[in-house]
Amino acid sequence: MAMTNAAVHDLVQRGYEHGFVTAIEQDTLPPGLGEETVRAISARKGEPGWMLDWRLKAYRHWLSMEEPAWSSVHYPKIDYQAISYYSAPRTKDAPKSLDDIDPELLRTYEKLGIPLEEQKALSGVAVDAVFDSVSVATTFREQLAEAGVIFCSMSEAIREHPGLVQRYLGSVVPHTDNFFAALNSAVFSDGTFVYVPAGVRCPMELSTYFRINAAKTGQFERTLIVAEAGAYVSYLEGCTAPQRDENQLHAAVVELVALDDAQIKYSTVQNWYPGDAEGRGGIYNFVTKRGDCRGARSKISWTQVETGSAITWKYPSCILRGDGSAGEFYSVALTKGRQQADTGTKMIHIGRDTRSTIVSKGISAGEGRNAYRGLVRIAQRAENARNHTQCDSLLLGDRCAAHTFPYVEVKNPSAQVEHEATTSKISEDQLFYCRSRGLSAEDAVGMIVNGFCREVFQELPMEFAVEAQKLLSLSLEGTVG
Amino acid sequence: MLSIKDLKASVDGKEILRGLDLEVKTGEVHAIMGPNGSGKSTLAHVLAGREGYEVTGGSVELDGRNLVALSPEERAHLGVFLAMQYPVELPGVNNSVFLRTALNAIRKARGEAELDAAAFLRLMREKLKLVDLREDLLKRAVNAGFSGGEKKRNEIFQMALLEPRLAILDETDSGLDIDALRIVADGVNALRSPDRAMIVVTHYQRLLDYIEPDCVHVLAGGRIVRSGDKSLALELEEKGYGWITGEAA
Numbered sequence: 001m002a003m004t005n006a007a008v009h010d011l012v013q014r015g016y017e018h019g020f021v022t023a024i025e026q027d028t029l030p031p032g033l034g035e036e037t038v039r040a041i042s043a044r045k046g047e048p049g050w051m052l053d054w055r056l057k058a059y060r061h062w063l064s065m066e067e068p069a070w071s072s073v074h075y076p077k078i079d080y081q082a083i084s085y086y087s088a089p090r091t092k093d094a095p096k097s098l099d100d101i102d103p104e105l106l107r108t109y110e111k112l113g114i115p116l117e118e119q120k121a122l123s124g125v126a127v128d129a130v131f132d133s134v135s136v137a138t139t140f141r142e143q144l145a146e147a148g149v150i151f152c153s154m155s156e157a158i159r160e161h162p163g164l165v166q167r168y169l170g171s172v173v174p175h176t177d178n179f180f181a182a183l184n185s186a187v188f189s190d191g192t193f194v195y196v197p198a199g200v201r202c203p204m205e206l207s208t209y210f211r212i213n214a215a216k217t218g219q220f221e222r223t224l225i226v227a228e229a230g231a232y233v234s235y236l237e238g239c240t241a242p243q244r245d246e247n248q249l250h251a252a253v254v255e256l257v258a259l260d261d262a263q264i265k266y267s268t269v270q271n272w273y274p275g276d277a278e279g280r281g282g283i284y285n286f287v288t289k290r291g292d293c294r295g296a297r298s299k300i301s302w303t304q305v306e307t308g309s310a311i312t313w314k315y316p317s318c319i320l321r322g323d324g325s326a327g328e329f330y331s332v333a334l335t336k337g338r339q340q341a342d343t344g345t346k347m348i349h350i351g352r353d354t355r356s357t358i359v360s361k362g363i364s365a366g367e368g369r370n371a372y373r374g375l376v377r378i379a380q381r382a383e384n385a386r387n388h389t390q391c392d393s394l395l396l397g398d399r400c401a402a403h404t405f406p407y408v409e410v411k412n413p414s415a416q417v418e419h420e421a422t423t424s425k426i427s428e429d430q431l432f433y434c435r436s437r438g439l440s441a442e443d444a445v446g447m448i449v450n451g452f453c454r455e456v457f458q459e460l461p462m463e464f465a466v467e468a469q470k471l472l473s474l475s476l477e478g479t480v481g
Numbered sequence: 482m483l484s485i486k487d488l489k490a491s492v493d494g495k496e497i498l499r500g501l502d503l504e505v506k507t508g509e510v511h512a513i514m515g516p517n518g519s520g521k522s523t524l525a526h527v528l529a530g531r532e533g534y535e536v537t538g539g540s541v542e543l544d545g546r547n548l549v550a551l552s553p554e555e556r557a558h559l560g561v562f563l564a565m566q567y568p569v570e571l572p573g574v575n576n577s578v579f580l581r582t583a584l585n586a587i588r589k590a591r592g593e594a595e596l597d598a599a600a601f602l603r604l605m606r607e608k609l610k611l612v613d614l615r616e617d618l619l620k621r622a623v624n625a626g627f628s629g630g631e632k633k634r635n636e637i638f639q640m641a642l643l644e645p646r647l648a649i650l651d652e653t654d655s656g657l658d659i660d661a662l663r664i665v666a667d668g669v670n671a672l673r674s675p676d677r678a679m680i681v682v683t684h685y686q687r688l689l690d691y692i693e694p695d696c697v698h699v700l701a702g703g704r705i706v707r708s709g710d711k712s713l714a715l716e717l718e719e720k721g722y723g724w725i726t727g728e729a730a
Contacts, residue, residue, distance in 0.1 A: 427569070428532070428533070429567075429569045430569050430571060432529075432531050432532070432553060433565065433568070433569045433571070434571070434579075434583075435530075435552065435553035435554045435557070436529050436530070436531075436553045436554075436556075436557055436561075436562075436563050436565075437557060437562075437579075437580075437583035437586075437639065437643065438554050438557035438558055438583045438584075438586040438587040438590070438643070439554060439582060439583055439586050440554050440586070441552075441554075443582065443586065447571070447574055447579065447582065448571060448574065450573070450574070451571055451572055451573030451574035451575075451622065452572065452573055453573070454573035454574075454622075455573070
């Protein structure tokens with residue numbers, strides 16, 4: 001243990017010579033939000049003037065906006081002046097060692113087989129190092145560079161690739177889009193930038209080391225992925241291990257741009273700290289995610305497995321602008337304890353012959369509240385648009401809730417829109433059947449729920465599908481009986 | 482091996498089994514017959530430990546262990562297997578994954594090493610031959626979209642794989658055509674073993690043309706009212722249940 005700590009210490013001292021993670025700032029801005037805050041953030045990141053201007057424009061717009069209240073989630077009013085908008089990833093308030101961490105969380109790490117050092121990073125213990133992945137990261141970067149793929153932090157992209165950032169940032173989710181997107185645009189801390197040039201198939205899943213870094217990307221994350229004509233990229237964010245964070249409010253923005261014949265596959269495994277049994281201290285995950293199928297025959301596919309956070313409020317969406325473009329949304333959202341989720345998607349059909357598929361699986365246990373909210377809009381000129389929506393809810397116990405709010409707007413008579421919805425409980429027969437074959441009640445529920453989610457899991461990259469199944473079973477522990 | 486003494490059980494407060502006695506030795510096959518509502522299926526479920534079937538008196542011992550207080554999975558670990566009359570569907574749950582998980586849960590509970598995927602696949606292929614089940618059914622979800630006959634054969638296949646000490650077949654013959662019945666019976670016969678006991682619950686004598694029981698019991702009014710050898714089944718076929726249940730009443 002002591003030796004490991006020493007090794008980690010060494011790594012920290014060495015700093016991030018391989019550069020994926022930007023240098024760690026040691027300071028924290030005092031709580032409060034004003035123009036000075038925005039300027040201070042931009043200055044600390046050494047940003048060019050155009051970036052500061054963009055942030056300020058967003059901030060001024062944000063001031064004119066009202067916090068939305070239309071969702072089905074409930075939370076105490078957020079005091080935006082009480083939040084610190086820039087903090088080094090590890091504040092002095094960070095736990096000193098794993099001894100200070102909720103034992104329940106540690107038990108979960110153990111079950112997921114997370115290495116000790118990764119446990120520290122995930123739980124926010126004040127140790128900072130890209131353990132075990134430095135050489136791997138270098139290899140990856142070389143391989144990506146060879147293919148012409150840019151994969152770096154947003155801060156680095158602003159410095160190194162200003163033309164691309166200026167061209168695409170805010171082009172899918174403008175700073176005026178919504179309250180939280182405006183806030184993010186003003187104060188975003190960092191995030192990820194991916195650019196895949198025309199005709200290039202990204203040679204790897206962009207996930208492997210990002211998941212380790214993900215714990216540090218902070219409160220107001222900004223992600224931008226651009227796939228040029230004929231490009232393909234698969235990106236995975238998040239991590240099956242529960243992540244703890246000092247920051248309660250997470251308002252990320254993710255923008256995807258797919259040009260002609262390009263394909264972007266974006267997978268999320270979200271397992272932020274849901275809070276204790278009473279829901280205290282959990283993360284509010286209020287995210288704006290949108291993909292723009294700008295080119296003809298382009299395709300954007302969202303897959304999400306949401307098991308964490310006290311509140312999940314997000315609608316990864318697709319704007320099907322290009323003729324023949326396609327959007328997909330596959331979602332598993334699990335709420336238990338006091339967790340709340342209001343999630344779904346928007347499929348905006350603008351181009352001709354556009355197709356969209358929505359498969360949503362909501363699981364509620366304990367006193368969890370789960371809402372699917374989705375919009376399918378077929379614009380006037382979207383000839384021959386097609387949508388299929390399947391929306392299934394599974395209830396465990398009798399104190400949880402599931403709601404479905406499907407909105408369908410069709411302005412073109414040639415559209416075909418289908419909506420299927422089911423709500424079910426795990427039957428006594430199913431449970432008994434499994435148990436009579438030797439499975440414990442918990443394993444039986446895990447297996448049945450995983451079966452319920454299979455259509456979504458099979459959309460995940462292989463290794464994550466396996467982890468997601470494990471995660472789901474683990475999340476269900478204690479919800480039986 | 483299995484010893485049931487004065488077993489009483491109720492469902493929803495209604496007493497169904499009213500003092501049932503049954504002794505089954507290893508290697509034996511016992512048939513339980515009886516009219517509808519006599520308690521045959523209740524007995525099968527009580528033995529497997531289904532919730533909602535409340536044992537209100539008596540005892541059930543398997544190899545000297547009292548089963549009554551045990552959960553369904555604990556009974557499975559001790560070697561109890563119930564082939565169900567209506568096997569349920571588990572949408573999205575892959576059949577072979579389900580079976581491997583079940584087998585390994587049982588092996589683990591017994592302190593045996595778990596089987597890896599390759600070893601399990603070999604075992605599965607070997608057992609498949611017993612029931613003439615297509616291998617591709619194992620890649621599908623458990624019982625989902627299976628025909629009635631396939632579901633029953635899948636039950637026998639599971640039994641072959643889990644190698645129970647006590648197998649209970651609850652009206653496995655119901656809904657089967659004669660070919661499927663023969664396949665199921667062949668599977669059951671292949672699984673007869675000196676280390677295993679079987680209880681075959683059936684309404685009709687037909688199944689017993691293919692599975693020859695060592696003993697036949699007639700259940701009526703929650704008790705065993707008559708026991709005999711296989712000729713009892715033939716007699717029942719001829720005379721119906723009335724002459725026995727009438728006696729018992």
